[in-house]
Structure formats: C-alpha cells, structure tokens
C-alpha cells in the first residue's frame with residue numbers, strides 16, 4: 215500500500231477507493247497515442263486488470279506520441295509490447311494482450327471488462343463498440359485527438375451515445391493530418407480521470423468535452439439522446455453485420471490489412487525460411503513486406519490494394 219500512499223491520502227480515492235481500483239477490469243481498445251498513455255496511467259494507479267487490444271505493430275512515426283514504446287519495439291505488436299512494458303511498470307496488476315482486429319465475431323472478448331476505453335482511430339470500431347456497449351449496458355469512454363485538439367465523451371447505459379450525434383463514416387479518406395503529442399497525452403489523461411471516477415462510483419456527466427491545447431480552450435457541450443439514433447432504439451446493427459470487408463487500408467501508415475483464414479504460423483515459418491529471413495514473436499510472423507498474425511490477418515506494405523492482394527496470394531495463398 216506504500217506504493218499507492220499518495221492516492222490513498224486523496225479524499226477522492228482513500229483506502230476503499232484504492233480497493234475498487236484493484237478490483238476493476240478495464241479494456242483499452244487501441245494501443246496508440248491515447249491508449250499507451252491511458253494504459254500506463256491506469257497501470258500505475260493500480261487498476262487490477264487491463265486488457266490491451268490492438269491490430270497493428272509499432273512504427274517509427276508512432277514514437278513521438280506512443281509513450282510505452284521504444285526504438286527496439288519497431289515492428290512488434292503494439293498489444294504485446296505494451297503488455298510487456300506495463301508488467302515492468304507494475305508487477306502487482308495483470309495485463310492481457312490481444313493482437314486482433316476487433317469485429318462482431320470476437321467482440322465478446324470484452325465481456326469480462328467493467329469499463330472500455332476507446333483509444334482507436336476509426337469510426338468503424340467506435341460504432342461497433344457503441345452497439346456492443348449499448349446492448350450489454352456497459353459504460354465506455356470515447357476519445358479522439360487530431361492536430362492540437364481532442365474530444366472525450368463518457369457513454370453510460372441509458373444515456374446519450376456516440377451515434378446520437380456522430381454521423382455515419384463516409385468511407386475512409388487517407389489525408390494525413392498532424393497531431394501534437396501534448397494533446398494526445400492531455401486527452402488520454404482526461405479520459406483516464408473519467409475512467410477512475412467511474413470505477414470509484416462517482417457521478418460522471420454524459421457530456422462532450424473539447425480541448426484545444428494550443429489555444430488553451432476547453433469547452434463542455436451538452437449531448438441529447440437523438441430519437442433517430444438506431445443504437446438508442448435498440449437496433450444494434452453493427453453487431454450483426456457480416457464481416458464482408460476483406461481488406462482495409464490503414465490510413466495512418468498506408469498499409470493494407472487483409473483478413474484471411476487462421477494460419478499455423480510454425481508451418482508458414484518453415485516455408486518462408488527457405489526463401490528469406492523470418493522474424494517470429496508472440497503470434498506474429500514478419501517476412502519481407504508482410505506481417506502475418508495467428509488469426510489469419512496479414513498487414514502488408516504496398517502501393518495499392520491490388521498489390522497487397524498480390525503479395526497475399528504469393529506468400530500466404532488464396
């Protein structure tokens with residue numbers, strides 16, 4: 215308890231509150247600029263169990279913001295590398311890693327969590343979380359940051375949800391805009407503070423917080439339940455969508471993700487080693503321009519979707 219003495223002394227937390235933190239299970243979806251900060255703060259605060267979910271690997275351009283990673287982590291799964299760092303930071307909590315692409319068929323993985331933090335960078339996953347949490351009456355916290363500003367919105371059972379005010383995704387555009395590391399750290403801090411309050415049973419208002427750190431502007435916006443919102447009407451359509459999309463472009467890195475059948479990585483490794491150098495680590499193979507995950511996903515560096523598919527067919531098969 216000496217470790218947490220500065221928290222226990224706070225009237226907002228206390229001994230009882232610290233116990234609640236130790237008993238909590240929090241899922242962090244997306245271990246990037248927001249997720250690494252939120253996960254580290256929760257781990258250091260003594261939140262008992264964390265689940266890290268991320269489909270991607272560490273890239274050089276992540277390092278200015280994604281504080282759990284170091285240069286030696288380049289090419290490693292963010293979920294796995296993040297778990298490793300958190301375990302070194304606080305060995306008295308438990309951390310699980312899932313290097314997966316979250317979709318309707320595997321989202322039940324979140325069932326054990328009391329609270330979910332949205333630290334993703336895409337609306338597709340956010341709308342899936344919105345429907346999953348709506349259906350299962352689970353609280354979650356939306357967060358996003360771009361350029362020098364960001365947003366946080368706690369979504370509570372029976373209260374306004376993300377789709378009440380956010381429009382459908384209009385197909386991904388791949389404009390790369392910049393983002394400042396101080397805004398991602400600040401937004402993740404606000405998101406984590408709300409998470410701590412929710413774990414402690416404090417009242418949290420379902421409002422949209424907006425912060426521009428460059429201009430020091432903080433705003434609170436009221437969100438109302440939209441009568442036309444499908445999720446609030448009990449229509450959880452995103453949970454029943456068939457996984458028809460077989461390839462996605464990761465806008466942040468320009469790589470393509472192709473969903474394939476689960477693979478026996480040992481067998482694939484043997485095949486590839488006859489041709490070149492293969493790197494293997496925790497459910498992930500790296501070979502040439504290609505990363506292959508156990509669940510059959512491949513993340514491929516290519517100039518077009520067609521070229522990505524060609525690499526997939528050549529090295530993995532159809």
Ligand SMILES: [Zn+2]
Nearest residue numbers: 375378443446
């Ligand atoms: Zn709604």
